[in-house]
Amino acid sequence: MTAFLTIEDYRLDIPTFDGDLKVLDGITLSLEKGETLGIVGESGCGKTVLARSILGIGPARGKRMSGRMVFDSIELDELDESEWRRIRGVKISMIFQDPMTYLNPLFTIGRQLADVVVAHGRAKAERTPSRDEQRRRCDALLEQVQIRDSARVFDSYPHQLSGGMRQRVLIAMALAGEPQLLIADEPTTALDVTIQAQILELLRDLVSRLGLTVVMISHDVGAIAAIARRVAVMYAGVVVEQGRTEDILTRPRHPYTQGLLAALPEIEGERHVLEAIPGTIPNLIHPPSGCRFHPRCPRATDICSVEKPVARSIGADHVVACHHALA
Ligand SMILES: Nc1ncnc2c1ncn2[C@@H]1O[C@H](COP(=O)(O)OP(=O)(O)OP(=O)(O)O)[C@@H](O)[C@H]1O
Numbered sequence: 001m002t003a004f005l006t007i008e009d010y011r012l013d014i015p016t017f018d019g020d021l022k023v024l025d026g027i028t029l030s031l032e033k034g035e036t037l038g039i040v041g042e043s044g045c046g047k048t049v050l051a052r053s054i055l056g057i058g059p060a061r062g063k064r065m066s067g068r069m070v071f072d073s074i075e076l077d078e079l080d081e082s083e084w085r086r087i088r089g090v091k092i093s094m095i096f097q098d099p100m101t102y103l104n105p106l107f108t109i110g111r112q113l114a115d116v117v118v119a120h121g122r123a124k125a126e127r128t129p130s131r132d133e134q135r136r137r138c139d140a141l142l143e144q145v146q147i148r149d150s151a152r153v154f155d156s157y158p159h160q161l162s163g164g165m166r167q168r169v170l171i172a173m174a175l176a177g178e179p180q181l182l183i184a185d186e187p188t189t190a191l192d193v194t195i196q197a198q199i200l201e202l203l204r205d206l207v208s209r210l211g212l213t214v215v216m217i218s219h220d221v222g223a224i225a226a227i228a229r230r231v232a233v234m235y236a237g238v239v240v241e242q243g244r245t246e247d248i249l250t251r252p253r254h255p256y257t258q259g260l261l262a263a264l265p266e267i268e269g270e271r272h273v274l275e276a277i278p279g280t281i282p283n284l285i286h287p288p289s290g291c292r293f294h295p296r297c298p299r300a301t302d303i304c305s306v307e308k309p310v311a312r313s314i315g316a317d318h319v320v321a322c323h324h325a326l327a
Pocket residue numbers: 014021023041042043044045046047048049050059060097219284
């Protein structure tokens with residue numbers, strides 16, 4: 001099957017006063033149509049920067065050093081801003097990490113949702129829908145995210161809704177352009193546990209009903225396990241391991257993945273004896289030479305500080321970048 005989204009050796013630097021942050025160091029990922037890929041990794045490892053780069057809204061001064069991104073045969077790096085307007089929110093859409101930042105406190109939900117509906121219509125060169133039509137589309141979107149009292153929600157201001165309802169509204173907005181690829185950046189992190197489960201259930205339902213292709217980012221491995229067929233594990237701007245979710249969770253081959261899972265109390269089944277990974281993620285202006293994980297790695301040897309490990313296939317749909325991958 002041909003990939004729907006391909007990311008190849010993508011390298012991104014962000015210049016700062018102290019030097020360039022080497023934020024993404026050769027990311028290679030691919031996604032088939034209708035598939036859900038989870039991306040996990042510690043805070044600061046570059047998940048959001050990667051997600052935003054797929055949407056052409058990477059950091060303002062970010063410099064692509066190498067690589068490409070191809071979505072549905074479109075070379076994303078070659079699009080200009082007017083071409084992006086026909087892709088962003090329309091073909092590729094994103095649910096952002098911080099819901100409150102993306103809702104305007106001064107306008108009702110209905111007004112904001114209608115604005116999105118109108119803007120997407122414009123991007124698709126449709127005529128502006130009438131007020132009634134706008135309302136019908138908004139109601140349909142709210143229904144799609146299982147908001148039953150859409151009349152109340154429509155007339156509410158963001159602060160009048162619970163966190164879970166706000167997240168549903170943001171998902172509705174992300175769906176307004178009928179995207180094919182949805183990027184969900186920590187869609188449940190800001191919510192409490194029972195609401196998290198409901199939002200995950202909603203996302204799962206949307207994936208199967210709308211045939212969406214999804215990139216779901218989270219540092220909650222449990223959430224990823226509940227929704228993603230495949231998982232990529234990121235460490236300091238590198239995908240260290242990727243494969244089918246059950247393989248990654250039950251038979252991790254990269255010492256980092258193993259440490260990440262061992263640090264989680266809620267993963268059931270076989271548990272490997274390994275204390276939480278000591279240390280913190282490295283400074284990305286002067287990242288460690290060779291394997292970026294080597295200063296924290298229990299298996300590191302001389303080669304690890306010298307040579308960057310090449311991602312290699314170690315089984316059906318299982319890739320690991322480590323000189324000493326676990327057996
Ligand atoms: N606009 C920016 N300017 C400078 N540095 C940035 C910018 N955006 C991100 N960074 C840096 O890039 C690195 C990756 O950040 P990113 O937000 O992608 O991490 P993350 O994996 O999403 O973390 P979290 O789990 O906390 O959301 C961090 O070191 C961060 O400080």
